[in-house]
Amino acid sequence: MTSQPDAPRSTTPSAGSPPGASSWVGWIGFAAVCMMLLGSFHVMQGLAAIADSDYFPADGHGPITDISLTTWGWVHLLGGVLLIVAGLCVFAGQLWARAVGVLMVVGSLVGSFAFAGAYPVLALLMITLGVVVILALTVHGSDIKP
Numbered sequence: 175m176t177s178q179p180d181a182p183r184s185t186t187p188s189a190g191s192p193p194g195a196s197s198w199v200g201w202i203g204f205a206a207v208c209m210m211l212l213g214s215f216h217v218m219q220g221l222a223a224i225a226d227s228d229y230f231p232a233d234g235h236g237p238i239t240d241i242s243l244t245t246w247g248w249v250h251l252l253g254g255v256l257l258i259v260a261g262l263c264v265f266a267g268q269l270w271a272r273a274v275g276v277l278m279v280v281g282s283l284v285g286s287f288a289f290a291g292a293y294p295v296l297a298l299l300m301i302t303l304g305v306v307v308i309l310a311l312t313v314h315g316s317d318i319k320p
Contacts, residue, residue: 202264205310208303209261209275212282215300216254219289223247246289253278253285264311272311279304279311 222229224247257278263271283304290297 201310205275205307206261206264208307208310209264209279210258212279212300212303212307213254213257213261215296216250216257216282216285218254219293219296220247220249220251220254223250243292246285249285250289253281257282276308276311279307 223243227243227247256274260271260274260278264275283301286297286300286304
């Protein structure tokens with residue numbers, strides 16, 4: 175049996191077919207999952223700080239922050255819940271969710287930097303995830319449609 179080579183395929187959509195999804199849709203989905211993961215980390219961090227203010231080795235007073243760790247816990251908890259909700263709405267293609275996501279992740283980066291004295295490894299992980307989320311949401315966020 176001899177096989178015939180496949181005919182060359184067109185990379186442009188035909189007039190009757192809808193355009194295919196951008197390859198960035200996967201990155202946006204990844205950003206949404208990272209937002210929810212980052213939000214979950216903030217919720218866990220917030221609950222730990224609220225439940226036991228001595229859990230973290232820092233006293234919460236220093237050159238960056240001058241508030242108690244319990245207050246930081248509430249900030250992390252509420253911000254984490256908002257990040258989880260915005261991450262779910264990014265899957266639905268909501269423009270507001272992308273805008274909220276970028277703003278919250280920027281806040282997360284600042285907060286994680288301020289919290290780095292208490293848990294440097296977790297803060298570095300959260301900062302890394304935040305940068306990836308901002309990249310995906312700002313570069314190709316409009317590729318996902320409702």
